[in-house]
Amino acid sequence: MPSPISGRWNSSRGPVAANAAVTRPADAAAAACGSAPSSARRQTDGRAPSPRAAAAKPASWFSWCRRRPCSVQSGQIYRQLRDAILDGRLRATEPVPPTRELARRLAVSRNTVAVAYDRLAAEGFLRSRVGAGTFVQAAGAAPRGAPAASPLRPRRVWDDLAVWPRPMPGIRWDLRAGVPDVRLFPFEAWRRITAGVLRPSGLRDAASAGDPAGLADLREAIARHVGVSRSVRAGAADVLVTSGTQQAIDLVVRVLLEPGDVVAVEDPGYQPVVTLLRAAGLRVVGVPVDAEGLRVDELPGAARAVYVTPSHQFPLGMPMSLPRRRALLAWARRRDAVIVEDDYDTEFRYGGRPIEPLQSIDEDGRVLYTGTFSKVMRPVLRLGFLVAPPSLHRALRLARYASSWHAELPAQAALARFIDEGLLARHVRRSRRAYQARHERVAELAGRWSRPVPAEAGLHLSAALPAGTDDAAVARRALDAGIGLFALSEFAVTGPAAPGLVLGYGAVDEAAIDAALARLERVIAGRA
Ligand SMILES: Cc1ncc(COP(=O)(O)O)c(C=O)c1O
Numbered sequence: 050m051p052s053p054i055s056g057r058w059n060s061s062r063g064p065v066a067a068n069a070a071v072t073r074p075a076d077a078a079a080a081a082c083g084s085a086p087s088s089a090r091r092q093t094d095g096r097a098p099s100p101r102a103a104a105a106k107p108a109s110w111f112s113w114c115r116r117r118p119c120s121v122q123s124g125q126i127y128r129q130l131r132d133a134i135l136d137g138r139l140r141a142t143e144p145v146p147p148t149r150e151l152a153r154r155l156a157v158s159r160n161t162v163a164v165a166y167d168r169l170a171a172e173g174f175l176r177s178r179v180g181a182g183t184f185v186q187a188a189g190a191a192p193r194g195a196p197a198a199s200p201l202r203p204r205r206v207w208d209d210l211a212v213w214p215r216p217m218p219g220i221r222w223d224l225r226a227g228v229p230d231v232r233l234f235p236f237e238a239w240r241r242i243t244a245g246v247l248r249p250s251g252l253r254d255a256a257s258a259g260d261p262a263g264l265a266d267l268r269e270a271i272a273r274h275v276g277v278s279r280s281v282r283a284g285a286a287d288v289l290v291t292s293g294t295q296q297a298i299d300l301v302v303r304v305l306l307e308p309g310d311v312v313a314v315e316d317p318g319y320q321p322v323v324t325l326l327r328a329a330g331l332r333v334v335g336v337p338v339d340a341e342g343l344r345v346d347e348l349p350g351a352a353r354a355v356y357v358t359p360s361h362q363f364p365l366g367m368p369m370s371l372p373r374r375r376a377l378l379a380w381a382r383r384r385d386a387v388i389v390e391d392d393y394d395t396e397f398r399y400g401g402r403p404i405e406p407l408q409s410i411d412e413d414g415r416v417l418y419t420g421t422f423s424k425v426m427r428p429v430l431r432l433g434f435l436v437a438p439p440s441l442h443r444a445l446r447l448a449r450y451a452s453s454w455h456a457e458l459p460a461q462a463a464l465a466r467f468i469d470e471g472l473l474a475r476h477v478r479r480s481r482r483a484y485q486a487r488h489e490r491v492a493e494l495a496g497r498w499s500r501p502v503p504a505e506a507g508l509h510l511s512a513a514l515p516a517g518t519d520d521a522a523v524a525r526r527a528l529d530a531g532i533g534l535f536a537l538s539e540f541a542v543t544g545p546a547a548p549g550l551v552l553g554y555g556a557v558d559e560a561a562i563d564a565a566l567a568r569l570e571r572v573i574a575g576r577a
Contacts, residue, residue, distance in 0.1 A: 122157050126165035134174050134185055137192035143185045145175065210328060213320040214535065221531035222565035226364060226509035226553040227394075229424050233480045238472050239463070246462040254462065261450035262442075263290025263434075264461040270468035271420075271434050278396055278477075280409045281418055283436040289445050290434050290456050294391055297419040297435035298322055298356070302329045303448045304441060305387055306353060313352040315343050317540035319363045319391070322356055335542030338362055342369030345376040354387045360395040360404050364540045364551045365511050366504030368404050378407065381415045388416045394424045394507040396477045399485040401505040414438040422464065424508060424555075425477055432456060432464060484508060487554035487562055494566040495552060498573055508555035511537060513547060514573075520548035523573060530568055530577045 133139045145151075148166060152159040166183060169175040176186040214225065245251050252258055257265035268285040275281035291297040306312065308330030314323055316335025326333045334352065337344045343357055355377065359369035369377075381388050390407045398404075408418040421433035437445055449455065467473050492501045492510060499512035514520055520536035527534055527550075537549035550569075557565060571577035 120164070122155075122161045123164040123168070126151075126155070126157075126162060127168050130165065130169055131172075131174055133189075134187055135189045137189045139185045139189070141185050141188040144182050145185065147182060206328060206330065210324050213324065213539075217528060217533040220528065220533035222533070222561055222568070223556040224532055224534040224553050224565060224569075225556070226535055226551045227424065227428075228553055228556040229427065229508060230480070230483065230555050230558070231427065232558075233476070233483055234427060235472060235476055238470075239467065242466045242470075242472075243459065243463045246459050246466065252458065252462055254465070258458055259455060260446075261455050262446045263288070263456060264458065264465060266465035266469075267461045268434075270465045274468055274473065275418075275420060275434075275436065278474075279392065279406055279420075280403075281392075281406055281436055282409055283418075286442065287436050287439070288434050289437065289442075289449060290432065290461060291419075291449070292431045292453070292456050293423055293428075293433040294393060294419045294421045295321055295325060295433075296452070297417075297433055298389060298391075299325055299329075300435065300445055300448045300452065301354075301387070301389055301417055301437075302326065302331070303452070304444045306331060310353040311349055311351045313348050313355045314542055315357060315362060316542040316544050317364055317537055317546045318356070318542050319358065320540060322391070323542055326356070333542065335544055337544060338365060338367075340367055341373045342367060343373065343377065345373060345380050348380055350384065352384065352386055354389060355381065356389045356391065357407070358391045358393065359407055360392050361504065361506045363391075363393070364509070364535070364537060366502045366507065366509070368401075368505070369407075371405075374405075374407055374410065378411055378413065378415070382413050386415070390416050390418045392418060392420050396425050397481050397484050397508065398506045399481070399488055408436065414440070417441075425473065425480075426464070426467075430460060430464070432460060483558075484554065487557070487559060490559055490562050491552050491554045491566065494562070494570075498570055499549070501552075502549075509551055509553040511549050511551050513537075513549040516548065518548040520550060523550065526577075527569055527572050530572050532565055532569055532572070534569075 130139070130145070139145070145166075146154070148159050148162040152162045155162070166175055166177075170177065170183075174185065174187050175183050177183045217225070254264050254266040257263075262268065265285065267290055268288040271288045271290070272283045272285045275283060289297070289300070291300065302325070306329070309332060311332045311334055312326050313334050313336045314326070315338050317338075318335065323333055334349050336347050336349075336355075342359060342362055343355075348355065357369070357377070359374060359377075361368060377388065380386070388407060388411075392406055395404065406416075406418060408416040417438075418436040419433060420436075422430055423433065426432070435445065455461075464473075488504075488510065495501045495510070495512040499514060502511045502513065504510045514523065520538050524534055524536040524539075534553065535551045537546045537551060540546060540551075552566075554562060568577060
């Protein structure tokens, strides 16, 4: 007999279609016994199976079931359910299918199932509640994992890579770079909009649903948003919606680069992208930065691509000067290279002259511009975008399709409305005011023990420590004191990084900043 916990079961509406979106815990219960094959189910009307059907499934469980007496069939159902409970496939409190439904699926009499259930109830495995159904009562083992021994091994490249950042559970003050303040997020408005787009009529833009480049509404909204807020030159057709910057860069790699190609990145630089490039088999070369940003004169001649954060260098924080931007564009033209511009948080600018993105002064179509909603909205959304020249549209759309088709549609539709209704702009304005006050406070307090790197934007700033300081050890001691933060050395790519700390202020309000930085000062002085 097949397992009684296979198939799908929805206790209020009966069996649900195999492609239904919701799988209930009780589905597992039906799977332990299995659903009758449709050919077998047709036979429950009392007609004899056709000779062809019988020949096609000579040893099917159905015929097996029909040939055996009820007690044998009950015993089978009993054993399969008991085993499923004992080895953890069915967990305590999960509902099992009603006897009538399981009997119909297995093409046995209802009494056969009832006998098995009675026995399981008598032994404490199941419990019935009047009007509610029958539930698993006993807690079994943890579900069995995949076989521990396997001859399969990942490619060598994965041995040298790690997920960054490492978790920091239980921290009291969260000074990690890049974490926005969830308390500033307009949850009510977001809830209203997401509830609206989940309605059957909620997708205004159904024609473009499933387009790997993203919902047309959202692409238009993003093109307008980056045009107004950052002077990026983009029409909706140039925008590709991605699952964050990380995926945008993954697509660029797939479309433009070959394993073994040299890619230059800022050093220190953004680890997740460095990991992505290395995992793709590219040769990553770190290029030093100074007060004006990337040292263009140090770029390796062989580089096919350069990944930069010109508006707010990550992690140090200074913007790239205009002469350097021009030099970088000229270099890329001479070398026939591509520039990937990661503009991850410049919605939050606190003064100084607005910085033109490289993309807006590029006359040569060599700059691919990526942005993210991880900072202005929330990182959990995993939405971002890539602005690319028309020559790459087709390949990028195909690469997006090949990688995971498209971003989640309700989230895309909700974000389009959020932008169209002016809520994103309002949220950015409000958050900017809050972050600016924090930025100033952190710079002032960190200035007591360090030289903060001058920066005018974003959710973090970097504070240099005296040469020779083991900044990783300082970060570890800070963690022991309840402060989560990153050391600058964690962002070293090829060269050693000057010691320092990266101080994020997205997740801490001003009162917490005072307490956290006072504590940090004691840690640095060796008094905590
Ligand atoms: C330099 C940089 N780029 C991009 C991002 C955002 O990446 P994603 O959109 O993949 O969340 C971050 C987030 O911290 C970042 O620091």
